[in-house]
Amino acid sequence: MMNAIKMKVGIVILGKIYTLTPEERKVADNDLNDPEKLNFQTDDEFRSSIVRRVRDLLPAGTETFDCQVLTENDALDVDEADAYVLVPFNAIDCVMAALHSKNRPIVVYTLPYKEVWSYGNVFYPYFLRDVRKLDEYLGIDPDTYLPESDEDFAEHMEALAVRHRIRNTKVLCVGEAMYEPYHSFNWGYEIVRLIQAKFGIKWYQMGKERFQKFFEECAPGNGSLIRNMAKEDRLPAEYSADNCEKAYNVYKKLIETYGVNAFTVNCLESTVHTACHTTSCYALSRLNDSGIVSACEADATTLIDMIITSYASDEPAFMLNPYLFPADDKLFVSHCTSPTRRSYKTDEKDQFNLYAYFEMRSLPCGLQILKQPGPVTVTGISHDKLDRMVIVRGNLVRNTAFPSCRTQVEIDVPGGIKKLAECYEGRHWAMVYGDQSRKIEKVNGLLGIESIII
Numbered sequence: 001m002m003n004a005i006k007m008k009v010g011i012v013i014l015g016k017i018y019t020l021t022p023e024e025r026k027v028a029d030n031d032l033n034d035p036e037k038l039n040f041q042t043d044d045e046f047r048s049s050i051v052r053r054v055r056d057l058l059p060a061g062t063e064t065f066d067c068q069v070l071t072e073n074d075a076l077d078v079d080e081a082d083a084y085v086l087v088p089f090n091a092i093d094c095v096m097a098a099l100h101s102k103n104r105p106i107v108v109y110t111l112p113y114k115e116v117w118s119y120g121n122v123f124y125p126y127f128l129r130d131v132r133k134l135d136e137y138l139g140i141d142p143d144t145y146l147p148e149s150d151e152d153f154a155e156h157m158e159a160l161a162v163r164h165r166i167r168n169t170k171v172l173c174v175g176e177a178m179y180e181p182y183h184s185f186n187w188g189y190e191i192v193r194l195i196q197a198k199f200g201i202k203w204y205q206m207g208k209e210r211f212q213k214f215f216e217e218c219a220p221g222n223g224s225l226i227r228n229m230a231k232e233d234r235l236p237a238e239y240s241a242d243n244c245e246k247a248y249n250v251y252k253k254l255i256e257t258y259g260v261n262a263f264t265v266n267c268l269e270s271t272v273h274t275a276c277h278t279t280s281c282y283a284l285s286r287l288n289d290s291g292i293v294s295a296c297e298a299d300a301t302t303l304i305d306m307i308i309t310s311y312a313s314d315e316p317a318f319m320l321n322p323y324l325f326p327a328d329d330k331l332f333v334s335h336c337t338s339p340t341r342r343s344y345k346t347d348e349k350d351q352f353n354l355y356a357y358f359e360m361r362s363l364p365c366g367l368q369i370l371k372q373p374g375p376v377t378v379t380g381i382s383h384d385k386l387d388r389m390v391i392v393r394g395n396l397v398r399n400t401a402f403p404s405c406r407t408q409v410e411i412d413v414p415g416g417i418k419k420l421a422e423c424y425e426g427r428h429w430a431m432v433y434g435d436q437s438r439k440i441e442k443v444n445g446l447l448g449i450e451s452i453i454i
Helices: 021-026 044-055 072-076 093-100 120-138 150-167 185-199 208-217 224-229 242-258 281-289 300-313 417-422 437-447
Strands: 008-014 017-020 063-069 083-088 106-108 170-174 202-206 262-265 293-296 318-325 330-335 352-356 364-369 374-381 388-399 407-412 429-433 450-453
Touching (some): 008 044, 017 021, 063 072, 072 093, 083 093, 083 120, 083 150, 093 106, 106 120, 106 150, 150 437, 170 242, 185 202, 185 300, 202 208, 202 242, 242 262, 242 281, 242 364, 262 281, 262 300, 281 293, 281 364, 300 374, 300 429, 318 374, 374 437, 388 437, 437 450
Parallel strands (some): 083 106, 170 202, 262 293, 388 450
Antiparallel strands (some): 318 330, 318 429, 352 364, 374 388, 374 429
16 A cells, blocks of 8 residues: 555454364264363464464554453453454453453454364354444444455455554645535535544645745746656647646645645635646646545545545546446546556556646646556545445546546446436546455445445
8 A cells, every 4th residue: 555554453362272173073972071182272383373374364564463362351451453353262252342442443353163163152242242232322333343254354454454544644735625515615614524523534724825825935846847758748839837847846845744645725716726827737646646645626525535445446546527428328537637657556657648727728737647448446425424435337448539627538337327327426536447346345334434336
């Protein structure tokens, strides 16, 4: 994950007595008056093998520690972690409840019956039943999980790591918040508040006059860098891209100054266009390439959509306007801030053509990123409560040349555009390469967001 904040996981071995299932199967006509002869104690070698097994299933970069807990008071003394993986042997359920009181996610990892039999497998269901009922009564999220397989465990831990990263995200917003939904300035600022309350994100705000002063005091940019990177420079020859490069340098400096890892700016018809005489398209594209999730228009709702989609998929997200055509099951999308990087897992980049800005032709720059055909995932989150998300599995067919924002593509949607229109959420949406629907759905489940997969 780009710019990921590492999650610390405590691997806790509960109890010490177990039976190897293959050993029990060797016994013929066993005398149950002497069952202890099949008991084993968890020695260092056995515990190490369990810890290695769990670690191998955790997301890359996860910090871990491990310990053995035998009593309730042992559990109280376990070090702090961002999540606990409990491997039950013969520890009783009150030990698990003591660990649960640390208010961190609890994942119960059980060994397969074909390998190990343990008394812990009778106690952990009591724990799960009781804490879930009690937490429901108290209005608390129990945040407990029982995986059904190693694959399921790995996916859940990956989703926990994404949620941990979201909760540790810091955003800088330059200028006024977007008046959305329902074109209400109150709701625009309430969405900013909801993002902080619902997701634990830290939000910094910077007024446009202060930003303008900061911009004026920064060194000029060299627009020839942008023009030289373009596949084709279709910007009028007399236009200067210097302030586009300067905007990128200014945003980077602000991000470093505030110590944030996500960014948005009120660029549409704002001081950026008027006093700074530039656009943010190139700058935001570059920031998304670097792993700083960045949205234009101070659209706080779409920024959280992009954060979830990008973090869950570990791919750079393209903020876009969607156009729906139900007669053809076609989705057309466009905007000017697409990243060029195809994936955070590789250094491959899409080429781009350079144009004047679509909405205001007197300004540079608008980027036409030449997107690659193939599977894509498009997401849109609800503007009012941030509690529902449409997740569209599509196939990018081609780049287009309609009178719209510069980066624009046509997408086939096998799941049906009519269905999508009838459960429509959001305003701007986000797109990433590949079918990322399962990963995004898993993260949404931990964030209290309903996923509607098309």
